[in-house]
Amino acid sequence: MRAAQPDKPVAPLRTSLIRAALALAVIVCGLSLRWYGFPFGLPAFVVKYGGSLLWATMVFLLAGVLLPQLSRSQLTAIAAIIAVVVEFSRLIHTPWLDAFRLTTAGALLLGRIFSLWNLVAYAMGIAFGVLADRVTTVHGLVGWAKAP
Template identity: 50%
Template sequence: MFLALAGATIVIGLATRRFRSSLPAAVGLYAGDVLWATMVYLLAAAIWPRASIRGLAVGAAVFALVVEVGQLYHAPWIDAVRATRLGGLVLGFGFLWSDVACYAVGIALALLIDRVVARPRVGAIGGIA
C-alpha cells in the first residue's frame, strides 16, 4: 500500500514540475517540495511498516532537514551529482527556508494519508477514529 502511494506521489510530483507553468504560481513553486517530503514519509512507512506514525514523521523530518542543510555544502563532486536530473530531484540545489516549511506540510499530508487511507482505525465512523 505505501509503495503504491509513494509511486503515485512521485508521479504527481513529477507532473507538477513538468506542468509548472500551467499551475497556479504557488502550486507550481511549492508542490514539488511538499510532495517530496510526503514521498519520504511514505517510503519510510513501506520500509518500516510497524513503525509508529510519530516515529515515521520524526524520521522523515530529520531526513528532509539533513538533505536541506546538506544543500549548503558545495563540493565539486556533490554539485556534479546535483547536476543530474535524479540528483537534482533528490538532493536539491540550495538551502531555502521555504523548503523546510514545505517539508512540514508534506509530512502533515503524509500523516493524513497514513491515518485515513493506509491505516485507518477499525470501528470508527468512515474508518477514522
C-alpha cells in the first residue's frame, strides 16, 4: 500500500529552488543540444525545435522561480506571452537588435529567424514544463519516486 500523498504543495521557497534546479538542468540540456547535436549526428529538426522546446520549458520554470505565488495556469499564460512576443520580435529589425541577435546570447535568448513552427515547439515546451513542475513541486523532487 502506498503512503498517502501530501495535501499541501511544497513551501514557496522550496518550490522556487526546485524550479531553479530544473531550469538549470533544462539550460544545460538545451546548450548541449545546440552545441553538440550536429556533431553527434542529430537531425537539424531535432536540434532546432528541440532547442526551442527546451527554451520554452526554461521560460516557464524561470517564471515560476520569480513568481512562486502564481498558479501553474498563470505561469503558463506568462510563458506563452513571452514566447509569442519573442517569436514575433524576430520580425522587427533595427541595427542594435540585429547586432544583438548575432551574438551567442542574442541567438539563444531571442533567436534569429521567425517561424510559426517555433510556436508549436514552445507550446510543447511549456506543457513539458508544467508536467515537470507538477511532478516535482507537489511531491518534492524525491518524494514522488519513493518506494511504498
